[in-house]
Amino acid sequence: MKKILIVEDERVLAEMYKEKLEMEGFKVILAFDTKEGIELAKREKPDLILLDILLPGENGISFLKRKKENKEISEVPVIAFSNYDTPQIKKEALNFGVKEYLLKTNYVPSQIVEKIKKYLK
């Protein structure tokens, strides 16, 4: 069973994506901020990370920076999904090697599942 880590501070959205992914047969772990996200990633070694960018305290970019510095998790693929999409932030995230930068309002959960499956192959 593939393991997905969702880093998302909006509980309603986190729960929603978790529910959908579990229906699709994934094991899902939730983190609500960057610090918790990094800790869980190191402990659980997920197969993919779904990362929100606007997070309380340190944002998603800082998560990507810390992930890159941690050798044990630096290779885990990340899909960034946010409702914040200024060109600078997007560029920064893509420079950190995120697979895609998705705008949440543009995708339904099943489309996100498709993206995840694509990058897990």
Place this chain on the structure above:
Amino acid sequence: MEILEIIIFLAAFINFFLGLVVFLKDPVRKLNRLFGVSCFITGIWVFINFAMGIRKTLFWLKSAYAFGSLVPLSAALWAIELCGKKITKRELFLLSSIGLLFFVASYINNLIVADVKRVYLGGFEGKTGPFFIPYWIYILGVLIFIIYTLISGYLKAKEIKKLQISYVIVGAILYIATVLIVDFILPLFGIKKFIPLDSPSSLFLLFFTTLAITRYHLFGIEVILTEILVGAIGILLLIQIFIAPAFLWRIVNGIIFLLFCVFGYLLIRGVFREIRRREELERTSRAKSEFISITSHQLRTPLSAIKGYLSMVLEGSYGQVSDRVKKVLEKVYQSNERLIKLVNSFLDVSKIELGREELKLEEVSIEDLISETISEIEIEAKKKNLYLNFERPKISLPRILIDRGKIKEVLMNVLDNAIRYTQEGGITVKLKTQNSKLKIIISDTGEGLTKEEISKLFKSFSRGEAGTKFWTEGAGLGLYLARKFVEMHGGKIWAESEGKGKGSTFYIELPMKQVIIKK
């Protein structure tokens, strides 16, 4: 007194006066104190030049050199402070001692000025002393140092400081240019009578620096131009009083001068007010855009949740849904999609208004992009039994450099608009190239537009008359955004219509920029 002498005298007076104004504005601030001192020294130097014109004696000549050596020094100290540069006490001591050395040397016989035949306004005839060349090397060195300090300061500075320094640089360039012209270039052609204008041209520097210092908030160039104009006319009128041949004329000129001062003051005050009002307006508009940006981002979270859960319900993730309920939920879903689109438009508008929108240029086949857009929106036309045709050009067009996403949105908005306001018939899209420009022509058999509607069409938050009658959907943002996006590409968008009931045609014109392929 000659006009030249009057100008020099006035220049000395203005130096003292402005130095005092800046100093009194904030005597505690080091920048103001240094500027005051610099103005005072320059004032003395200009006054000596004036005195030299009246009494052509060796004493005044020597004094001109003496104070002339202190002028660039005091300006340099002030420039260092303005640009926020740090200098050590040792460097300060060294710089000041050299200046003082030349000051003293100027008064010692034979060192700078040796044998004098004749002193005249602006210089002397005779032999120069051994310190003469080092004196000028020192002056030039300090001037170069000042320019270097200002330019490096300008490059490092930000916002208001950058503006302030740029003002000073403009003043310095005007000052130096005048000195070069009257002291070096014109004498090459045998014209020496303007040499005395070198010292009063310090007014250029003085004027621009005063503006830069006294204004915490710097205003647009229009105020400065108004002030320069008013100031220049004022000085001319003042000179007229002195050189008038008869007493009566002096009185008349005096009255004209006084009247001019009053109206000049009112004029400058009017320009100031206008600019303050405009600034206030810009601030409000910016705050509005920030507000829209923040609220729109906030709105996206619940919208994503609604969209996500609804889609899951519709997909049957929570069990079978009856057709009746499904139909209702689909309507809710569509409404939510519209809200998302609206919020995205708000965000785009705020991004444009805050100057945060950027073009991501790539090579795109415009024909493919049009086909792609049409295939996405076709369903809307079919619902209304409208045709939506794309007449491809016979010869395929080269790929052009555009922001794919933005031009697609432009096409989407224009097509969406055409479908919305067409009840029968349909829409045709054509392509034309002309003088390295690409024209996308979208004509419909819809309601048509009046001239007044056309004039409002591409403005923010406005809608055509027809829109208010039949529809309430469009917030009028689509075409405004389309215009902004096309303009960002250096293109044009406009509409034409022969009137009500005769359909309308939208034109999108884009420059055909292509990638140069390196062989």
